[in-house]
Amino acid sequence: xxxxxxxxxxxxxxxxxxxxxxxxxxxxRILKDVSFSxxxxxxxxxxxxxxxxKTTIFRLIVGLEQQKxxxxxxxxEEMEKxxxxxxxxxxxxxxxxxxxxxxxxxxxxxxxxxxxxxxxVDRLLGEFGLKGYENKYPNELSGxxxxxxxxxxxxxxxxxxxxxxxxxxxxxxxxKLFMQEWxxxxxxxxxxxxxxxxxxxxxxxxxxxxxxxxxxxxxxxxEEVKVPLKRPRWQHHLDQKKVIELKNSLIERFRMRV
Amino acid sequence: MRNYxxxxxxxxxxxxxxxxxxxxxxxxxxxxAPTEIGxxxxxxxxxxxxxHLPITFSVIAIGLAISLTLGILLSIGMSMSKTLExxxxxxxITSQTIPIIALAPIFVLWFGYSIWSKIxxxxxxxxxxxxxxxxxGLRSTNRDLKxxxxxxGASKRQLFFKLEVPSALSSFFSGLKVAVPMSVIGAAIGExxxxxxxxxxxxxxxxxxxxGAGVFAPIVLLSLIGILLFIAVVLLEKYILNWRRx
Ligand SMILES: Nc1ncnc2c1ncn2[C@@H]1O[C@H](COP(=O)(O)OP(=O)(O)OP(=O)(O)O)[C@@H](O)[C@H]1O
Ligand SMILES: [Mg+2]
Numbered sequence: 001x002x003x004x005x006x007x008x009x010x011x012x013x014x015x016x017x018x019x020x021x022x023x024x025x026x027x028x029r030i031l032k033d034v035s036f037s038x039x040x041x042x043x044x045x046x047x048x049x050x051x052x053x054k055t056t057i058f059r060l061i062v063g064l065e066q067q068k069x070x071x072x073x074x075x076x077e078e079m080e081k082x083x084x085x086x087x088x089x090x091x092x093x094x095x096x097x098x099x100x101x102x103x104x105x106x107x108x109x110x111x112x113x114x115x116x117x118x119x120x121v122d123r124l125l126g127e128f129g130l131k132g133y134e135n136k137y138p139n140e141l142s143g144x145x146x147x148x149x150x151x152x153x154x155x156x157x158x159x160x161x162x163x164x165x166x167x168x169x170x171x172x173x174x175x176k177l178f179m180q181e182w183x184x185x186x187x188x189x190x191x192x193x194x195x196x197x198x199x200x201x202x203x204x205x206x207x208x209x210x211x212x213x214x215x216x217x218x219x220x221x222x223e224e225v226k227v228p229l230k231r232p233r234w235q236h237h238l239d240q241k242k243v244i245e246l247k248n249s250l251i252e253r254f255r256m257r258v
Numbered sequence: 259m260r261n262y263x264x265x266x267x268x269x270x271x272x273x274x275x276x277x278x279x280x281x282x283x284x285x286x287x288x289x290x291a292p293t294e295i296g297x298x299x300x301x302x303x304x305x306x307x308x309x310h311l312p313i314t315f316s317v318i319a320i321g322l323a324i325s326l327t328l329g330i331l332l333s334i335g336m337s338m339s340k341t342l343e344x345x346x347x348x349x350x351i352t353s354q355t356i357p358i359i360a361l362a363p364i365f366v367l368w369f370g371y372s373i374w375s376k377i378x379x380x381x382x383x384x385x386x387x388x389x390x391x392x393x394x395g396l397r398s399t400n401r402d403l404k405x406x407x408x409x410x411g412a413s414k415r416q417l418f419f420k421l422e423v424p425s426a427l428s429s430f431f432s433g434l435k436v437a438v439p440m441s442v443i444g445a446a447i448g449e450x451x452x453x454x455x456x457x458x459x460x461x462x463x464x465x466x467x468x469x470g471a472g473v474f475a476p477i478v479l480l481s482l483i484g485i486l487l488f489i490a491v492v493l494l495e496k497y498i499l500n501w502r503r504x
Contacts, residue, residue, distance in 0.1 A: 062409045084411020094406050098424045098501050108410045110420070137501045157410060 010076055011161050011193035012038040012061065017070035019060060029218040030056045031067070036212065036222050038195065040075075040160065043187060045196045045204035046222070048214030049254065054197045055091060057219075058163045061195075062088045074161065084111075086161040087154035087192075091169075093146045095138035101125075101149050102134040108157040121156070127186070128152045144175045151183075155190060165197045177235060180206055184233065201250050205229070206238055215253060225250065290470035295478060298471035306460065311479060314457040317373055317445040318483065321380025325437065328381070329388035337396035337422070347393075354386050359447055366452040376448030376456070383444035384437040391433025395426030428502070431495040438491055442484040446477075 019031040030053040038044050046054050059065045060072060063082030071078050074085050087108075095104045102125065109117050125134055128148045138146055147167050154162055167183075168176045180203060187194055198204050204211045205227055212222040225246070229237050237243065273292050280291035290298075299306065336343040362379050369375035399422050407417050449458025457476035464472030496503065 064405055064409060083408055088406070088409045090402060090406055092402065094400075094403055096403065096421075096424070098427075098499070107420075111407070111410045111412045111416055
C-alpha cells in the first residue's frame with residue numbers, strides 16, 4: 001500500500017530476527033533472519049501451514065518470547081520489554097469463566113489501573129454488539145460473542161497495534177462472514193493496525209491490504225502478496241477473476257510444500 | 259429440595275429398623291433406640307447445649323481457623339517458591355501417614371487437659387486437605403491465561419490476585435468441604451482422649467456409666483455440627499462461585 005517511510009510511520013518492524021525454541025531435544029530454529037515492516041493503519045494477514053511459526057511471531061511481538069538476535073520495533077521504538085505494549089487476541093478466546101463479559105473486557109484497563117473508563121467501555125460494548133450481555137458469564141455466550149469479547153478486550157488494551165491469532169477459526173461459515181465484515185468496520189473506526197493470522201486464504205484476501213505467506217520453516221522470507229481490491233469491501237468482490245486467480249496461485253504455492 | 263427426598267426416606271427407614279431392633283434386643287446400654295436418644299437429648303439439653311457444645315464448637319472453630327491460616331499461607335508459599343514446594347510437599351504427604359489418633363495422647367501430655375490439646379488434633383487432621391487443595395488450585399492456573407495477563411503487562415501481584423486466587427477457589431472449597439467434617443472428628447477424638455468438658459468428653463463419661471443413650475446423644479449433636487458447618491461452606495461456595503451455577 002504505502003512505501004516504507006520513516007520510522008515513526010511504522011507500527012511494527014522486524015529487522016534480521018532470529019529465534020529458536022529450546023527443548024529437551026535441543027534447539028529448534030523457527031525464525032531465521034526475518035525482516036518486515038508494517039506501516040500504521042495497515043491490515044496484514046499471515047498465512048502458513050500449521051506449525052510454521054505464525055503464533056511464534058506474535059509471541060515475539062507481544063514480548064512473551066525474546067528474539068535470539070535482531071531487533072523488533074513497536075511504533076518505531078526498539079523495545080526490550082514489550083509486554084503490555086500491543087493488544088493481543090490469542091488463538092483461544094481465553095475468557096475467565098468467573099468474570100462477566102464486562103469484567104473480562106475490562107481487564108487491560110484494570111491492569112493499567114485506569115480510572116473513569118466506564119463510559120468508554122459502555123460505548124464499545126454497544127459497538128461490539130454486546131449490549132444487554134454485559135453481566136452474562138462467558139459460558140452463556142455463543143462462540144461468535146465470545147470472540148467479540150476477546151477482541152474487545154484486545155482493543156481496550158489501548159494500543160494502536162492489534163494481533164489477532166485465528167480469531168474466527170472456530171466459527172461456522174455464516175458467522176465468520178459477518179464477523180469479517182464487522183472486523184473491517186471496527187478496524188476503520190478505531191484506525192488501528194491489525195496483524196491477523198489465518199489458515200483461510202479467502203479470509204486473508206477479503207480482509208487484508210497485504211498477505212504474508214510463510215512457505216518454509218524455519219521462516220526466512222515472508223513472501224508478500226498485495227491484495228488487488230479497493231475498500232470498502234464486500235464478499236462478492238472475492239468473485240472477481242483476478243482474485244480467484246490469485247487465490248488459486250496461493251493455494252498452488254502451498255500444495256507444492258505438502 | 260426434591261434431591262433430598264430419597265435420602266430422607268432412607269434415613270427414616272433406617273431409623274425405624276434401628277428402633278425396632280433396639281426394642282427387641284432391649285439392652286439400651288449396648289444399643290439404645292433412637293427415641294431413647296432423643297429423650298436423653300431433651301433431658302440433658304441444658305448441660306449439653308449450654309456447657310459442652312460451646313466448648314467443642316470453639317475447639318472446632320479455632321482449630322479450623324488456624325488450619326485455614328496456616329494451610330493458605332503454606333500453599334501460597336509453595337506455589338511461589340519451587341524450593342519451598344520441594345522441601346515441604348513430601349513432608350506434608352508423609353505427615354498424613356502418621357496415625358494421629360495414636361499420637362493424640364502425647365498432645366495431652368504436652369498441652370494438658372486444656373482446650374489446646376484438642377485444637378492441635380483438629381489442626382493436624384484438617385491441615386492436609388486444606389493445604390493440598392489450595393496448593394493444587396493455585397498450581398492449576400491456566401498457563402495461556404497467565405501469558406495473556408503477562409501480555410497485558412500485569413504485575414506479579416495482579417497475576418496473583420486477579421488470576422491465581424480466583425483459579426484456586428474452586429479447588430479450595432473442595433478441600434474445605436473435606437476438612438469441615440474432619441474438624442468435628444478431630445475435636446471429638448481430642449476430647450475423648452483427655453478433657454474436662456466438651457461433647458466428646460461427655461460421651462465418654464456416659465460410656466463409663468453404661469448409659470447408652472447418653473453416649474449417643476452428644477454424638478448426634480457432633481454430627482449436627484458437622485452437617486451445619488458443611489451446609490454453611492456449601493452456601494458460601496455457591497455465593498462466591500455463583501458463575502458456576504450457569
Ligand atoms: N514452547 C515451545 N517449545 C518448543 N517448541 C515450540 C513451542 N511452541 C511452539 N513450538 C514449536 O514451534 C513451531 C511453531 O509453532 P507455532 O505455534 O508458532 O505454529 P503456528 O504457525 O502458530 O501453528 P498453528 O497454525 O497450528 O497455530 C511448531 O513446530 C511448534 O511445535
Ligand atoms: Mg498458532
